[in-house]
Amino acid sequence: MYTLKELLQATNNFNESNKLGEGGFGTVYWGRTSKGVEIAVKRLKAMTAKAEMEFAIEVEILGRVRHKNLLSLRGFYAGGDERLIVYDYMPNHSLLTHLHPHRGTPASQQHPPLDWPRRLAIALGAAQGLA
Numbered sequence: 001m002y003t004l005k006e007l008l009q010a011t012n013n014f015n016e017s018n019k020l021g022e023g024g025f026g027t028v029y030w031g032r033t034s035k036g037v038e039i040a041v042k043r044l045k046a047m048t049a050k051a052e053m054e055f056a057i058e059v060e061i062l063g064r065v066r067h068k069n070l071l072s073l074r075g076f077y078a079g080g081d082e083r084l085i086v087y088d089y090m091p092n093h094s095l096l097t098h099l100h101p102h103r104g105t106p107a108s109q110q111h112p113p114l115d116w117p118r119r120l121a122i123a124l125g126a127a128q129g130l131a
């Protein structure tokens with residue numbers, strides 16, 4: 001569990017330069033806790049009923065699952081209009097950037113395309129995590 005103050009400090013007040021990406025219902029920021037742990041913090045964009053539901057589902061399901069092939073949830077914060085989810089920081093960019101290295105990917109995030117045996121291993125690994 002994290003306090004809002006801790007997460008604001010870790011992400012430098014959700015600084016634009018800490019932004020890792022944007023998903024359907026939240027913006028994800030890189031941060032470092034006072035203990036030196038690198039984290040990714042998803043901040044919900046708007047407090048709609050749908051976003052609140054997505055938040056509850058993500059916290060409930062990811063909070064219960066522990067598997068080496070799945071992203072771990074480290075904690076969350078819910079207070080006022082603020083909803084935050086804290087994950088381990090994954091340093092190697094999204095899978096999408098490895099599957100389609102040249103499609104709309106910034107030069108800083110370009111990777112050599114993954115070969116087919118490795119794509120298959122990733123798909124099987126993800127399926128094992130979800131099963």
Ligand SMILES: Nc1ncnc2c1ncn2[C@@H]1O[C@H](COP(=O)(O)OP(=O)(O)OP(=O)(O)O)[C@@H](O)[C@H]1O
Nearest residue numbers: 020021022023024025026028040087088089090094
């Ligand atoms: N734990 C993490 N470590 C590093 N980067 C992350 C992490 N989580 C998310 N990101 C970055 O933030 C982006 C948005 O993540 P998010 O989970 O919000 O969206 P999504 O899963 O792509 O979309 P949706 O929310 O619509 O399912 C990702 O594509 C990735 O680049």
